[in-house]
Amino acid sequence: MASLSVLRHNHLFSGPLPARPKPTSSSSSRIRMSLRENGPSIAVVGVTGAVGQEFLSVLSDRDFPYRSIHMLASKRSAGRRITFEDRDYVVQELTPESFDGVDIALFSAGGSISKHFGPIAVNRGTVVVDNSSAFRMDEKVPLVIPEVNPEAMQNIKAGTGKGALIANPNCSTIICLMAATPLHRRAKVLRMVVSTYQAASGAGAAAMEELELQTREVLEGKPPTCKIFNRQYAFNLFSHNASVLSKGFNEEEMKMVKETRKIWNDKDVKVTATCIRVPIMRAHAESVNLQFERPLDEDTARDILKNAPGVVVIDDRESNHFPTPLEVSNKDDVAVGRIRQDLSQDGNQGLDIFVCGDQIRKGAALNAIQIAEMLL
Amino acid sequence: MASLSVLRHNHLFSGPLPARPKPTSSSSSRIRMSLRENGPSIAVVGVTGAVGQEFLSVLSDRDFPYRSIHMLASKRSAGRRITFEDRDYVVQELTPESFDGVDIALFSAGGSISKHFGPIAVNRGTVVVDNSSAFRMDEKVPLVIPEVNPEAMQNIKAGTGKGALIANPNCSTIICLMAATPLHRRAKVLRMVVSTYQAASGAGAAAMEELELQTREVLEGKPPTCKIFNRQYAFNLFSHNASVLSKGFNEEEMKMVKETRKIWNDKDVKVTATCIRVPIMRAHAESVNLQFERPLDEDTARDILKNAPGVVVIDDRESNHFPTPLEVSNKDDVAVGRIRQDLSQDGNQGLDIFVCGDQIRKGAALNAIQIAEMLL
Numbered sequence: 001m002a003s004l005s006v007l008r009h010n011h012l013f014s015g016p017l018p019a020r021p022k023p024t025s026s027s028s029s030r031i032r033m034s035l036r037e038n039g040p041s042i043a044v045v046g047v048t049g050a051v052g053q054e055f056l057s058v059l060s061d062r063d064f065p066y067r068s069i070h071m072l073a074s075k076r077s078a079g080r081r082i083t084f085e086d087r088d089y090v091v092q093e094l095t096p097e098s099f100d101g102v103d104i105a106l107f108s109a110g111g112s113i114s115k116h117f118g119p120i121a122v123n124r125g126t127v128v129v130d131n132s133s134a135f136r137m138d139e140k141v142p143l144v145i146p147e148v149n150p151e152a153m154q155n156i157k158a159g160t161g162k163g164a165l166i167a168n169p170n171c172s173t174i175i176c177l178m179a180a181t182p183l184h185r186r187a188k189v190l191r192m193v194v195s196t197y198q199a200a201s202g203a204g205a206a207a208m209e210e211l212e213l214q215t216r217e218v219l220e221g222k223p224p225t226c227k228i229f230n231r232q233y234a235f236n237l238f239s240h241n242a243s244v245l246s247k248g249f250n251e252e253e254m255k256m257v258k259e260t261r262k263i264w265n266d267k268d269v270k271v272t273a274t275c276i277r278v279p280i281m282r283a284h285a286e287s288v289n290l291q292f293e294r295p296l297d298e299d300t301a302r303d304i305l306k307n308a309p310g311v312v313v314i315d316d317r318e319s320n321h322f323p324t325p326l327e328v329s330n331k332d333d334v335a336v337g338r339i340r341q342d343l344s345q346d347g348n349q350g351l352d353i354f355v356c357g358d359q360i361r362k363g364a365a366l367n368a369i370q371i372a373e374m375l376l
Numbered sequence: 377m378a379s380l381s382v383l384r385h386n387h388l389f390s391g392p393l394p395a396r397p398k399p400t401s402s403s404s405s406r407i408r409m410s411l412r413e414n415g416p417s418i419a420v421v422g423v424t425g426a427v428g429q430e431f432l433s434v435l436s437d438r439d440f441p442y443r444s445i446h447m448l449a450s451k452r453s454a455g456r457r458i459t460f461e462d463r464d465y466v467v468q469e470l471t472p473e474s475f476d477g478v479d480i481a482l483f484s485a486g487g488s489i490s491k492h493f494g495p496i497a498v499n500r501g502t503v504v505v506d507n508s509s510a511f512r513m514d515e516k517v518p519l520v521i522p523e524v525n526p527e528a529m530q531n532i533k534a535g536t537g538k539g540a541l542i543a544n545p546n547c548s549t550i551i552c553l554m555a556a557t558p559l560h561r562r563a564k565v566l567r568m569v570v571s572t573y574q575a576a577s578g579a580g581a582a583a584m585e586e587l588e589l590q591t592r593e594v595l596e597g598k599p600p601t602c603k604i605f606n607r608q609y610a611f612n613l614f615s616h617n618a619s620v621l622s623k624g625f626n627e628e629e630m631k632m633v634k635e636t637r638k639i640w641n642d643k644d645v646k647v648t649a650t651c652i653r654v655p656i657m658r659a660h661a662e663s664v665n666l667q668f669e670r671p672l673d674e675d676t677a678r679d680i681l682k683n684a685p686g687v688v689v690i691d692d693r694e695s696n697h698f699p700t701p702l703e704v705s706n707k708d709d710v711a712v713g714r715i716r717q718d719l720s721q722d723g724n725q726g727l728d729i730f731v732c733g734d735q736i737r738k739g740a741a742l743n744a745i746q747i748a749e750m751l752l
Contacts, residue, residue, distance in 0.1 A: 191720050195571035195663035197613055197652065212595070219592055235657055236702040237573055239714055239730065244693040248674065248716030257719060270720035274663040274728055276573065278654050281611055287571035287650040289665075298624065317620040326612040338615055340624030343633060344567050344646035352650055354615065 035085065039065030040158050040376065043102045043126070045094055045117065046109030048077040050205040051131055054365035055106050056084055064369060065376070072098050073109070099124040103158040104372050107131060108364065122163030127156060127375055129166050129368045133251075136167040136259060143167045143262050145174055146370040147310045148181045152263075158375035166371055169263060170255040171363030172196055172275065176286050177263060178334040178362065179355045182308040183301055184264065187292035187349070191270040194256060197278045197285035198240060199325060201359045203228060208281055215279070233279055240275035250275060283325035284363060285356045289342060292349045298341050301351055305336050310362065315339050323356035331358055332366055411461065415441030416534050416752065419478045419502070421470055421493065422485030424453040426581040427507055430741035431482050432460055440745060441752070448474050449485070475500040479534040480748050483507060484740065498539030503532060503751055505542050505744045509627075512543040512635060519543045519638050521550055522746040523686045524557045528639075534751035542747055545639060546631040547739030548572055548651065552662050553639060554710040554738065555731045558684040559677055560640065563668035563725070567646040570632060573654045573661035574616060575701060577735045579604060584657055591655070609655055616651035626651060659701035660739060661732045665718060668725045674717050677727055681712050686738065691715050699732035707734055708742055 042059075046052040052073070059066070071082050071089045078093035092098060094113070099105060099121040107114050108131035115134045122128060135141040142152035144166055156164045169177075176194060183189065200207040207228045214224035214234035224232050229241055242251035249257070253273040260271050278285075306313045314323045315337040323335035334357035342350030357363055418435075422428040428449070435442070447458050447465045454469035468474060470489070475481060475497040483490050484507035491510045498504060511517040518528035520542055532540045545553075552570060559565065576587040583604045590600035590610035600608050605617055618627035625633070629649040636647050654661075682689045690699045691713040699711035710733035718726030733739055 193569045193665045193720065195650075197573065197654065215591060216595055219588070219595070231700070232702055235655065236700055237654060237656060237661060238700045239696065239698040241696060244696055247719070248693055248714065249719065250696075272665065272718050272720035272726075272728055274571075274665075274714060274730060276661070276663065276730075278573065278613060279611065280613060280655075285613060285652070287652065287663075289569045289648065289650075317624055320615065320617065320620055320626075322615040324607070324612055324614045326608055338624065338650060342648050343623070343625065344569065344648035350648075352648055354650060354652075 034060065034063040034065055035067070036065045037067055039067045040103035041068045041070075041101055042066045042372075043070040043072055043098060043105040045072045045105055045107040045113065047071045047082065047091060048073045048080060049108055050201055050208070050360055051108035051364045054360045055108065055369065056082070058361065058365045058369045060085055062369060062373070064373065070098060070102060096120045099126045102126045104129065104375055106368055106372065108368075118165055122165055125161045125163045127158045127164045127166065129168060129371045131168045131364050131368055133170065133255065135165050136169065136255070137262065138165075138167070141165045141167050143169055143259060144371050145169060145177055145263060145367060146374060147308070148177055149263050149265070150374060153371065153374060156375060168364065168368045168371065169259050170252070171202055171359045172198065172252060172284060172286065173256050173259040173263070174363050174367050175284050175334055175355055175357035175359075176256065176288060177260060178310055178357065179305065179336045179353060180288060180290065181264070182304045182311070183290065183292070183296060183351070186300070186304055187294040187296035189269055189290055190293050191291040192260070193289040194271065194273040195287045196240075196273065196275045197280070197287075197325075198275060199278070199280040199282050199284055199359050200233070201282040202284070202363075203241065211279055211281070233277070235279060237276055237278045240277055242275070249273070280325045281329065282360050283329045283356055283358045285323070285325055285354065288353050288355060290351045290353065291345060292351070295348045296351065297348050298339050298351060302339050305339065310334060311336055313337065313339070322354060325356050328356045328358050330361065332362060334362055410436065410439040410441055411443070412441045413443055415443045416479035417444045417446075417477055418442045418748075419446040419448055419474060419481040421448045421481055421483040421489065423447045423458065423467060424449045424456060425484055426577055426584070426736055427484035427740045430736045431484065431745065432458070434737065434741045434745045436461055438745060438749070440749065446474060446478060472496045472500075475502045478502045480505065480751055482744055482748065484744075494541055498541055501537045501539045503534045503540045503542065505544060505747045507544045507740050507744055509546065509631065511541050512545065512631070513638065514541075514543070517541045517543050519545055519635060520747050521545060521553055521639060521743060522750060523684070524553055525639050525641070526750060529747065529750060532751060544740065544744045544747065545635050546628070547578055547735045548574065548628060548660060548662065549632050549635040549639070550739050550743055551660050551710055551731055551733035551735075552632065552664060553636060554686055554733065555681065555712045555729060556664060556666065557640070558680045558687070559666065559668070559672060559727065562676070562680055563670040563672035565645055565666055566669050567667040568636070569665040570647065570649040571663045572649065572651045573656070573701075574651060575654070575656040575658050575660055575735050576609070577658040578660070578739075579617065587655055587657065609653070611655060613652055613654045616653055618651070625649075656701045657705065658736050659705045659732055659734045661699070661701055661730065664729050664731060666727045666729065667721060668727070671724045672727065673724050674715050674727060678715050681715065686710060687712055689713065689715070698730060701732050704732045704734050706737065708738060710738055
């Protein structure tokens, strides 16, 4: 069983920002594939956060080529040390000059930092891949899931001296659309009803730590520490903490509604969502009910999903084995299961599916770095 | 914060079956309202289980009148002692003779016990309120939520010498229909898409204990003990453990589909469900998307729900306060919130709502005892 992986298979819980453990080289002169003279110069903005740290893990795992890497964060985190691919780095304070000579900047430092420093970086010729919601609905900014709509960014390349912004979609949207898009291409989704089961990680490393701390406290009979969410999270669940808007939907739900339309380039697709936080560490689950324009039976749907890039099908009815957040934690692929003909729709134009994906990885860092790979 | 209530506000976690702590009487001659010469003789079958224990709590809380009470369980549990309302009882082994002279029997000992002993009790003139799924879909057996379809059992009374069976619906169905029915009465539900967030308690006291044990183990870095579910439950969620049927829906989901039709006496209502277990102790949550025949705006829906018996509305958008499992734990009422016009349906014939209810209480014991009250 993967008990440790829930809480520990992640440098977030092992103290003040050591780098991800890597096999140490026996020879210090070993040349890493990813450190290359002809690679781009990259910057990681918000490097000390949950997603920032995952950026580094994914860059390393995928041997992303780079000739230099700048570790950037707020003044508060500046001066901290990071070891990455056997080299030591000191975290620098983010300033406009941070982007001089930088080809690609990966941003995950919150919307206000993106709004302020994103355009500054673009003006200096940097292509910004932004994980915040700041620019997602900006018509001029592509919103990209590489497996879904790579064409949206086809004219943008790094190292041309011409800056640009590309937005990384919200985690729940990415995970849902990884599964829904291959089916949409075949049968056209008309309507989608989504209920989410979202992990602590979406609210950052501090939320994950609070969930762990609260759980210990509750088990010891102590009152739980409630700093991040202002309520008990251990052994509880609650409506997503994003602001609730005028019509009663929260911002997280509206991201699913609006981003889906933009990514699919389909203003008519109908989406409703109920977003809920559950006491899980780092992977989201989503129950998705789909209504199609054209017939699509469950066997065809399963075959389509089995062949979809970045998707793995776990749909073993006999042994009751379907996707779980734990199984997809620290994994790249989004898992889909419970694929079945919707009993509540006539004909075979409806399906129910259940999707799980690592919120920090495909929901954020991996997707951003896949975007960065397309810039090369 | 209600930390202790998650795990401890329940005699399930305080050792081998002590009775629910009650204020002790200063005078042993105090007459309890509920112990009455003219009350029915009742039996609790499966009294040592999670729901059996809750039967006792609810009987006591509601001052249910009785002239005698029989504590029944399997041979394995026979001989155990239970203190109930200041009297000591010894658990008796369940036999056909257990029902001699018993007016009302509350069953919660699993489907096979119900199938065997239910008809035996009925033959001896007992009215059986059965919490198992054994008779729910039997056309001759009323399936009752007292707030929803009391008329289904209007001809059945206790103490007439004429036995009968009444089935208690599945917990997820009860909790869903407590909120959906008042809206259904006004606007007629045509279709319902449900995703559940189900607590450990639905799988019994041992499952709750395993969730607690596993959580401790995972926090200590140990492999989790997996006896009940054969997988890690702590910091994880998974598709409901009920058997998966031929069309890919599991039994829990099919209960929601079929029981809704029977309780509403509406063969045409379309229901689909995705049932998921989450690491919560004793209250279920459900995300419910509703499609109506007639228009129903959210303000009217909210008013209807505020006036519905057994329902409390928690729908404070400004402070992001909506129902949570923890808040409804050990409570009678089902809580409803996130009441909003469905963005994915044209006109105002769709609503999204979020419902929470205590699985052991309204989902099982309370509903059964409300049924028993209607027998008097």
